[in-house]
Amino acid sequence: MRLATRNRLSSGGVLSLPLVWTFLFLFIPYAILFIYSFWEKKFPTFVPAFQFGNYLELMVDPQYVRVLLRTIKIAGLVSLLSLLLAYPYAYFLVHKVKRPGVKLVLYMAVVLPLWVSYLLRAYTWKTILGTQGILNSFLVSTGILSEPSSVFLYNQTAMVVTLTYVFIPFMVMPIYAALEKIPGSLTEASRDLGMSAIQTFVRVTLPLSMPGVIAGFTMTFCLSFGDFIAPFLVGGPDGMMIANVIATQFGAALNWPLGSALALVMLVIVLTIITLSDRLQGVGRGKYA
Amino acid sequence: MSEVIRIENLRKEFGDVIGVADVSLSIERGEYVTLLGPSGCGKSTLLRMIGGFEAPTSGTIWLDGEDVTDLPPNQRAVNMVFQDYALFPHMTVGQNVGYGLRVSGTPRAEIKPRVAETLSLVGLTDKADTSPAELSGGQRQRVALARAIVRHPKVLLLDEPLSALDANLREQMQVELRNLHNKVGLTFIMVTHDQSEALVMSDRVVVMRDGRVSQTGDPVSLYDAPANSYVADFIGATNLFASPVKASNGKIFVSCFGQELEIDHPAVDGVPAAERLFGFRPEKARLVRANGSVPQGNLLKGRLENVLYHGAMIRSVVVVGEGRILVDTLLDDTFDPARHAGTGDEVFVDIDPHKIMPFARDGAS
Numbered sequence: 122m123r124l125a126t127r128n129r130l131s132s133g134g135v136l137s138l139p140l141v142w143t144f145l146f147l148f149i150p151y152a153i154l155f156i157y158s159f160w161e162k163k164f165p166t167f168v169p170a171f172q173f174g175n176y177l178e179l180m181v182d183p184q185y186v187r188v189l190l191r192t193i194k195i196a197g198l199v200s201l202l203s204l205l206l207a208y209p210y211a212y213f214l215v216h217k218v219k220r221p222g223v224k225l226v227l228y229m230a231v232v233l234p235l236w237v238s239y240l241l242r243a244y245t246w247k248t249i250l251g252t253q254g255i256l257n258s259f260l261v262s263t264g265i266l267s268e269p270s271s272v273f274l275y276n277q278t279a280m281v282v283t284l285t286y287v288f289i290p291f292m293v294m295p296i297y298a299a300l301e302k303i304p305g306s307l308t309e310a311s312r313d314l315g316m317s318a319i320q321t322f323v324r325v326t327l328p329l330s331m332p333g334v335i336a337g338f339t340m341t342f343c344l345s346f347g348d349f350i351a352p353f354l355v356g357g358p359d360g361m362m363i364a365n366v367i368a369t370q371f372g373a374a375l376n377w378p379l380g381s382a383l384a385l386v387m388l389v390i391v392l393t394i395i396t397l398s399d400r401l402q403g404v405g406r407g408k409y410a
Numbered sequence: 411m412s413e414v415i416r417i418e419n420l421r422k423e424f425g426d427v428i429g430v431a432d433v434s435l436s437i438e439r440g441e442y443v444t445l446l447g448p449s450g451c452g453k454s455t456l457l458r459m460i461g462g463f464e465a466p467t468s469g470t471i472w473l474d475g476e477d478v479t480d481l482p483p484n485q486r487a488v489n490m491v492f493q494d495y496a497l498f499p500h501m502t503v504g505q506n507v508g509y510g511l512r513v514s515g516t517p518r519a520e521i522k523p524r525v526a527e528t529l530s531l532v533g534l535t536d537k538a539d540t541s542p543a544e545l546s547g548g549q550r551q552r553v554a555l556a557r558a559i560v561r562h563p564k565v566l567l568l569d570e571p572l573s574a575l576d577a578n579l580r581e582q583m584q585v586e587l588r589n590l591h592n593k594v595g596l597t598f599i600m601v602t603h604d605q606s607e608a609l610v611m612s613d614r615v616v617v618m619r620d621g622r623v624s625q626t627g628d629p630v631s632l633y634d635a636p637a638n639s640y641v642a643d644f645i646g647a648t649n650l651f652a653s654p655v656k657a658s659n660g661k662i663f664v665s666c667f668g669q670e671l672e673i674d675h676p677a678v679d680g681v682p683a684a685e686r687l688f689g690f691r692p693e694k695a696r697l698v699r700a701n702g703s704v705p706q707g708n709l710l711k712g713r714l715e716n717v718l719y720h721g722a723m724i725r726s727v728v729v730v731g732e733g734r735i736l737v738d739t740l741l742d743d744t745f746d747p748a749r750h751a752g753t754g755d756e757v758f759v760d761i762d763p764h765k766i767m768p769f770a771r772d773g774a775s
Contacts, residue, residue, distance in 0.1 A: 306496035309463055312483040313490045314510030314557065324509075328500050 151388070157381035167378050175382035185366070185383070192363040195277060196346040199284040200292075203341045204334065206285070207292035211333075212326075215300040231293045239287060243350050246283040250274040250355065275357025283355050284345045291344060292337035299333025300326070332402050339398040343391050363387055414439040414564055414597050415460065420469035422455050422621075429455035431621035433469075437565075442591050442598045444608040447618035448644070453601045454569060456618070460599065461490045461567050474564055484513075489558035490567040493574065495550045497542040503529070503553050504538035510561045528560040531593065532586075548579045555587075559594055568600040572607065584610055605645045609633065617641050639687045639769040648689040649735050650769075655683040664688050664766070667731035672708050674763035687769040692736040694765040697726050699749065700756040707760035710735060714757045726751075728759055735759055 161170035179185045210231070218224045234242055249255045250273040257269035273279060303326060311321040345351075349364035356362070363383065370380030415437040422429040430452040437443050445453035458464045460471060462483035471479045478486050489510070497506050508525045516524065529535050532552040542550055551571065558566055571587070572580045588611055591598050602608055608615045609629040617624045617632065617640075625637040636642035639650055653664040655678060662678055663670050666688070673688065697714075698705050712730035726737045737759055739745065751757045 304494060304496065306492045306494050307498060309483070310490070310492055310496035310498075310557075311509070312463075313461060313488075314561070315484045315513040316509075317484055320513065325498060 154381040154384055157377050158385055160378040160381075162376050162378055166375060175379045176386075178379060179382060179386060188361060188363055188366050189386075191277075191361075192346060195280055195284070195362065196342045198281045199288065199345040200338050200342040202281060202285045203289045203292040204338060207289055207296055207337065208330075208334070211293050211297040211300055214297060228293075228297065231290050235290050240350060242287050243283055243354050246279065246286065247274065247354055250279050250282075274355055275360070277356070277360055279355040279357075280351050280360050283351045284348060287348075287351070288341045288344050291340040295336035295340070296330060296333040299330040299336075303329045335398050335401050339395060343394060346391060347387065412439050413437070414474055415599075416470075416472040417456075417460075418470045418472070420456070420459060420471065421467045422452075422459060422464060423467045428621050429464075430459070430466075433618075433621070433623055435616065435623065435626070437597060437599065439597055440595055442588070442611060442613045443600070444612035444615045445599065445601045445618060446603070446605060446608040446615050446644075447624075448603055451618040452621040453603075453618050455621075457490075457567050457569055457599060457601045460565070461488055462486050487561075487564040488567055489561055489563040489565075490569065491551075491554045491558050491571050493570045495542075495554040495574075497550055497553055497557075499542060501542075502538065503534065503540050503542060503545070506542065506553055507538075507556045507560055510557065514561060524560060525556075528556045531559075531590070532556045547575055548583060551575065551583060552586075555590065559590075559596060563596065565597045565599060568598060570601055570603070573602075573604075580607075587611065609645065615645075617644060636767070636769070639689065642689050642767065642769060647692050647736055647738075649692065649695075650687055650689040651733060652685050652687050654685045666710055666735075667733035669710050669730065671710065671761065671766065672763040673766045673768070675766060675768055678768050688766055689769065690761055690766045692725060693723075693738040693740070694761065695735070695737045696760040697728070697737045697739060697751060698758040698760050699751040700758055705758060705760070707758070708763050710759040710761070712757060712759060714751045714753055714755045717753060724750075726757075728757055730759070 158175055159171045159173070160167050161172060161174065214224055214227055218227060247254070251257070252269040252271050252274070254273070256273055257266070260266040261269055307325055307329070308321050311325045312318070316324060347364050349362060349368055352360045352362045352365050356365075364387075367380050367383050367387070370376045370383065374380075413436050415435070417433055417435040420430055420433045433452070433456060445456060447453045455464060459466050462478070462481060462485075466479060469479070470477060473486060473488065498509065501509065504522075504525050507528055508521045511521045511524060525538065526535065529538055532555055534549060534552055534556065537545065537549065537553075542553060545553065551574075554571075568587075572583050575583060584607060587598075600611065609632075612629060614626065614628055615632050616626045619640055625632060625641045627635075627637075632641060632645055636645065636648075639648075642648040643650060649666075651664075651666045653666065655673075656663045656665075656670075662673050664673050665671070696707075698707070698709075700711070710728075710730050712728040712735065714726055715729045715734070716727040718725040718727070721741075723738050723740050726739065728735045728737060739750070
């Protein structure tokens, strides 16, 4: 009895710091955003109020819906491209690379860029895709282009490429972990029971690696969904994403209420995706018996 | 009976390590064969080569007259029960068992009854829609069996199938596996490191050592006439000792830890020979308490060091000179604890000259 009380007290003690932290720096800021989102814009600044005008404006003004859809499209393309690149890579690492040393080096090659500043990594693509960039110099020097082209930079393709490069580690890591966890005897059993290598992949390896795919998809999608550096650096005029709009509302436009409403819409979308992916994970999660 | 598997000069190297050195083996249809040996003797590698999971470095595997040495696992009419069962966690028990039928061109309508029939064969009729994770170890084992036999393979391979089960369940499954073998009439090849399991279950045991076959035979002949000291020592317990052979007065004698014993074995003639190995089984000897007088018999004198109780029998450890001799005594109705020697007593070990077996020093004799 006394031990139980003491356990409760000590676990309360351990938990209190993170709880305070979460409350101060996560819950309160969101609560403030929530309150702001009902305030009213009154030139030159804004005043306290309780009205749904900001949310209404987001629904009525087509430019916000357009930016939102574009953001979803780009985040979706980034996740898809990451998946198509990361899955074969992770599969290759787990199943084809036999030497542990080589495996580690190839794995670190993916993870290591995470230690480099995000801004720097995004900026790299500016130097690759720009008119003075590596790509153009190469194409001009080989004679494929007569003069440097500006089509590579400042568009949505450049954004998808940059964001994929930046966030692909978040796809490789969970897929690698999921593939690594599948016991070799399962694929052997499938071959033993008459399935070819491809059938085995489709029926055993792929379904059992789905938790990793879902986790990776969720992370790359949510991270690129909220990104505002890549649009800023390589996006150009039609590359603005939802986070850029929010930044503008809090900055130059000085419309914090609208920015807050937009931020909350974004939060709801991301939370919905995370909840969905959690559900899917629960369905696909196989216990290795 | 006809031959279903023929293995010729099979060899497998893993880099510098030799997994299987040179194995030739013939297995009859319907036989229950066990590959027995300590870990690293090559028994699992041999089984995996038959299953198609390892490519032999050299040699040939014939399955029912067809050379399958280079065929992938999915093109061989053999199926394997894996040590960890390898049940697909994302499928139900029924789907696991039906998995192998989906490719073999079995009509959909036929799969369900075949699965049900096989599940009833292993006593899991009501588990078809359960997830493998919800089953006990013994039940998983049965699902793995059902999944492997549903395709009616020419040979069923079992890789240490019972090693993950606890002792009671293991004994029960030994009987069930044996019954299943009788019922389905398939050829079983099982790998085990457990010599008693091999003796209980098999028609024929292949004892392996260092990638080679040390002896092949039915359990009785392996136990009663081990071809060498390795087999004698690995299967059951054996009191081994090295000695030259000496003849006097028409009798042949060997020396067991400094004391003379008479031996009468057809393989040992009267010709004095250099040192070689001899041995006898603990249960063939008899323990006699020394009561001041020396009893009649073929005797070793020693001191009782320890008595190990095994339930149905006791094993006495007797110190004889530099060595230790084991003597097993059955605890049947004739056993009288009052007359049995206690620890520290002077005792005699009585052994029939016929029961002492000669061995080549090592390897094949």
